[in-house]
Amino acid sequence: MTTNDENVPTLFEWAGGAEAFERLFQAFYQRVSKDELIGPLFAHMDPGHPRFVAAWLGEVFGGPATYSETRGGHAHMISRHLGKALTEEQRRRWFNLLIDTADEVGLPNDPEFRSAFVGYLEWGTRMALVFSQPDAKPNMAEPMPKWGWGEVKPWTG
Numbered sequence: 001m002t003t004n005d006e007n008v009p010t011l012f013e014w015a016g017g018a019e020a021f022e023r024l025f026q027a028f029y030q031r032v033s034k035d036e037l038i039g040p041l042f043a044h045m046d047p048g049h050p051r052f053v054a055a056w057l058g059e060v061f062g063g064p065a066t067y068s069e070t071r072g073g074h075a076h077m078i079s080r081h082l083g084k085a086l087t088e089e090q091r092r093r094w095f096n097l098l099i100d101t102a103d104e105v106g107l108p109n110d111p112e113f114r115s116a117f118v119g120y121l122e123w124g125t126r127m128a129l130v131f132s133q134p135d136a137k138p139n140m141a142e143p144m145p146k147w148g149w150g151e152v153k154p155w156t157g
C-alpha cells in the first residue's frame with residue numbers, strides 16, 4: 001500500500017483529540033474503582049489522575065506534549081509504578097477494563113485504530129508490570145514513547 005504520511009492523521013486526532021481521551025479515562029476509572037482486583041490499587045489516587053493518564057496517552061499518540069510539560073514526562077510516569085509489584089492478573093484486568101471502556105465511550109472501532117490502540121496497551125501494560133517489580137531498575141532517562149499506526153494506516157487515497 002502506498003500512503004502519503006502527510007495525509008495520515010495521528011492516532012490522537014483520529015480518536016477525537018484531548019476530549020476523547022479525557023472521556024475515556026474518566027469512565028475507565030469509574031469502572032476501576034468498582035473492581036475488586038485493581039480498585040484498591042487506586043483507592044488513594046489524585047482526583048486529577050484520569051486527566052493525567054489522558055494527557056499521557058494523548059501525547060504518546062501524537063497529541064500535544066501536555067504530560068511532559070505539566071507532569072514530569074516519562075520519568076514521573078515510571079516513578080508512579082515503582083514498587084507496586086503488579087501481577088499479570090491485575091495487568092490483564094486493567095487492559096480488559098480499558099477495552100470495555102473504549103467501546104462504552106465510542107472510541108473509533110475501525111480495525112486500523114483498534115489494532116494500534118491494543119498494540120500500545122499490550123506493550124505499555126507489560127512495561128508497567130516489569131518496572132513495578134521490587135527488583136526492577138528502569139532507565140528513568142528513557143524518552144516518552146511515541147506510537148503510530150503500525151503497518152496498516154487509514155486509506156487516504
Ligand code: HEM
Pocket residue numbers: 038041042044045046049052053056057071076077080081084086090091094095120121123124125128129
Ligand atoms: C499502558 C499502560 C499504562 C499507562 C499508560 C499508565 C499510565 C500511568 C500514568 C501516566 C500514571 C501517573 C499519573 C500521574 O500522577 O501523573 C500512572 C500511575 C499509576 N498506575 Fe499506571 N499506567 C499503565 C498501566 C498500569 C497498570 C496495568 C496498572 C495496574 C494494574 C497501573 C497502576 C497504576 C497506579 C496504581 C498508579 C498510581 C496512582 C496514584 O496516583 O495513586 N498502571 N499510570
